[in-house]
Amino acid sequence: MVGVNKKQVRIGMVGYKFMGKAHTHAYRDVSFYFDNKVEPVLQALCGRDEVGVKEAAAKMGWRSYETDWRKLIARDDIDLIDIVTPNHNHAEIAIAAAEAGKHVYCEKPLAMTLEQSKRMLEAVEKNAVIHMVNYNYRFAPAIQFAKKLIENGRLGKIYHIRATYLQDWIMDPQFPLVWRLNKEICGSGAHGDLAAHSVDLARFLVGEFQEVCGVMETFIKQRPIVENSSGLSGTASSDKVGDVEVDDASVFLARFENGAIGTFEATRFAGGNRNGNRFEINGEKGSIKWDGENMNNLQVYFHDDEPGLQGFRTINCTEELHPYAGAYWPAAHIIGYEHTFINLMVELLNGIDKGFSPAPNFVDGLRNQAILEAVEQSSRMKKWVSLSENFQQSVHSAL
Incomplete structure (x- = not known):
């Protein structure tokens, strides 16, 4: 139930399985444990399988469902898009959400590549929306x-x-x-x-x-x-x-x-x-x-x-x-494990309330992606790879 005199943030989540359950649980419980000023509302759940997403929405307490994430983003009763899909969908959904003026909370890793991560960061900063990436272990x-x-x-x-x-x-x-x-x-x-x-x-x-x-x-x-x-x-x-x-x-x-x-x-x-x-x-x-x-x-x-x-x-x-x-x-x-998500959620909601993107946000996601990609390059080339020379310029260009 929505708290009295609290500002609401209406959530649209894309995906509903492993991480979808973890995120949903955090939305449902965060206001039980913390006195946050922003109340998350489980507005709409999205998945391609209509039977599966309808069943998941009913079980987890979502008010409605969609089978097309584009329709979800287009809805005027959604304030934040939560992305818990496989990695290849992250960039397209996050960029579209930011361009529609929605806040974005995305699973890790931020993207498939450093280039995708750059475009995602540019999109959220250009459109001045709150952004965060789910590195939940920070919050143990x-x-x-x-x-x-x-x-x-x-x-x-x-x-x-x-x-x-x-x-x-x-x-x-x-x-x-x-x-x-x-x-x-x-x-x-x-x-x-x-x-x-x-x-x-x-x-x-x-x-x-x-x-x-x-x-x-x-x-x-x-x-x-x-x-x-x-x-x-x-x-x-x-x-x-x-x-x-x-x-x-x-x-x-x-x-x-x-x-x-x-x-x-x-x-x-x-x-x-x-x-x-x-x-x-x-x-x-x-x-x-x-x-x-x-933990x-x-x-x-x-x-x-x-x-x-x-x-x-x-x-x-x-x-x-x-x-x-x-x-x-x-x-x-x-x-337990589920409480790391609740603790992260407190920071996300506080960021929405105060107008800033808490860490770890898309800047952290981009920097992490640069390191992961540098290791892949090193493995292929069988040599040390310098982040300051090879990657930091591209990272800085997106900031």
């Missing part, structure tokens, strides 16, 4: 607390980040060629899907990248053609196979503008890892570690601890002083 309270520790100098000068994002859901050679393995739809594999999150967290916590050197590999070159798919699962249609043209894994080194160095690994072939989004950051005064499968906890070490008692301590980031945590439950009553 432990990540936000890590940011505070770094900004307050508790780790001192940062030396290292080592980040991994490990999954194992496509290790079976008979797993079908779902859209996340189709280059024409997703652009890249584990690199754009998983490493994108690691890149964003590294930029958020450590700083801007200077140069990268990477390798990418596809272990299974052909897979059965898919018949039906949903989320991260699918069924094969027959004994026909298709070529896999995206990476199964990417590994790269990085230098940062502040002198730090980093190692990054993203793979869908790490058996036993369902969603292993992890990192460790080492500085001159201390270190931090985080594991997304245990409420931050491991913290300080060099100046008393000898004999030194070592990593576990901080359960659920105290009221931890970012966002005070909106939920008493200390140690942990929150």
Whole structure:
């Protein structure tokens, strides 16, 4: 129910499966936990399958539905377009939405290519609409607390980040060629899907990248053609196979503008890892570690601890002083993955209220895309690629 005396933002969402559920849940719950001044209204859900989108709209509480995203954007009762489609649709929908004067909230990665990302950023800035990209892991309270520790100098000068994002859901050679393995739809594999999150967290916590050197590999070159798919699962249609043209894994080194160095690994072939989004950051005064499968906890070490008692301590980031945590439950009553979306949603709604685009916005999406593309270029050329020379000019031209 819409809050009394609150400004409304009427949402039109394109797509309704995995991320559609996560976004919808955040819209429904954000005002329960937070005293935001803007109330999201589930105005219209859009999908190509009329039976499926009608059923999803009824189940999730959307007021209406459309089967053509162009009609959705043309509606005068929509204020914000939320894009949760496969990657190849992001640019066209976002640009059309911005040109229609709608705010835009888009799933990651922002686009298929750096050039598409530039056009998306130019469109939202030219039309002065609010924009944000869904790098939701930034909004785990432990990540936000890590940011505070770094900004307050508790780790001192940062030396290292080592980040991994490990999954194992496509290790079976008979797993079908779902859209996340189709280059024409997703652009890249584990690199754009998983490493994108690691890149964003590294930029958020450590700083801007200077140069990268990477390798990418596809272990299974052909897979059965898919018949039906949903989320991260699918069924094969027959004994026909298709070529896999995206990476199964990417590994790269990085230098940062502040002198730090980093190692990054993203793979869908790490058996036993369902969603292993992890990192460790080492500085001159201390270190931090985080594991997304245990997302409420931050491991913290300080060099100046008393000898004999030194070592990593576990901080359960659920105290009221931890970012966002005070909106939920008493200390140690942990929150989950879905709350990262709610926390991001608070910032999006506040941005709409105050007239600015909160981070991570399309600027961050563009910069992340530049790094991902630089790693792909490095893998092809078998050499280091400088972002400051090869990519920053194109990034700056869009800002």
